[in-house]
Amino acid sequence: MEQVFAPWRIEWIRREEKNPDVDGCVFCAFAERAADRENLVVARSEHSFVLLNNYPYNPGHAMVIPHAHTGDYGELTDEQLLDHARLKARTFDALESALAPDGFNAGLNLGEGAGGSIKEHLHTHVVPRWQGDTNFMPVLSDTTVIVEALEDTYDLVHDAFAAQDGASVPDERCAVVFD
Template sequence: MDELFAPWRIDWVERDGDADGCPFCVLPDRDADRDSRIVARSEHAFCLLNNAPYNPGHAMVIPYRHTGVYGELTEAELLDLSRLTQRTLRAIEDGLGPDGANTGMNLGDSAGGSIDDHLHRHVVPRWNGDTNFMPVIDETQVIVEAIDDTYEHLHAAFADQEGTRVDDPDDAVRIV
């Protein structure tokens, strides 16, 4: 068995909230945006850093309302989800400077997502050469930056965007 030392994951394992509940419903209701890794909030959606990132800056844009069916989103939720995705891409570009990005959703049981009953859009920054020999030869993904450091970069990049406010540095950036 391969072992990978990841001490930052203990915060996720020991997090508050209902263990049987949907984390995408529980996390935004906590009073701890930074600890929950919620970087930005809009009216109908929020941006959360992925605790098991593919690359540094791997974020998810998630509607507050619990649904796994894309067709159930209202027009306001769809527009807000898209706008927050656009702002997330801009924050990733400004804060991390990748060469590109992947975005997408895993919809339904067979699509491969680990949480299929609360839809979410992945936003993954990509760099030329970010796939190296480790995943190919050793089936090991190397993440080159701590999630807390990534949070700081993206929080600052969101805060620099027009139409945002930060009430408290430990809170998510508010999209107004």
């Protein structure tokens, strides 16, 4: 197996100011804010929400985040776990409908050594993948190519969530809500 070293990423990991617009946990702040579109919150359920990643690996890179502020998966109640799992399933469906990927990478970074930048509030990454979606740019030029604007991706994914059974949209600036 080949390894690609990316030492420039350590600057981002060790940065002092994680998010200057947020006091405390960024995920807790986004869960409480009303400006869903501006904050890239695309869907909400009783115990979780879906946020498009501001620094995506691929178009449609989303995170399914429980409202509960914990980095320990075992601290979620059965109700929170079920809600998180159901919203993940809806996320796969919405991304499939909106973007037609060839597959997905999905997972949690739990604990200090797992490589996640926000370890105190667990979240599941869901990354759409297409055959041949990796190229030489990140390796040779320290450049990630994102082929679609986040706002355009938001619209596509929001519409796909809104088309699902049980979805409601309070107004055009809000995330899709599931009861």
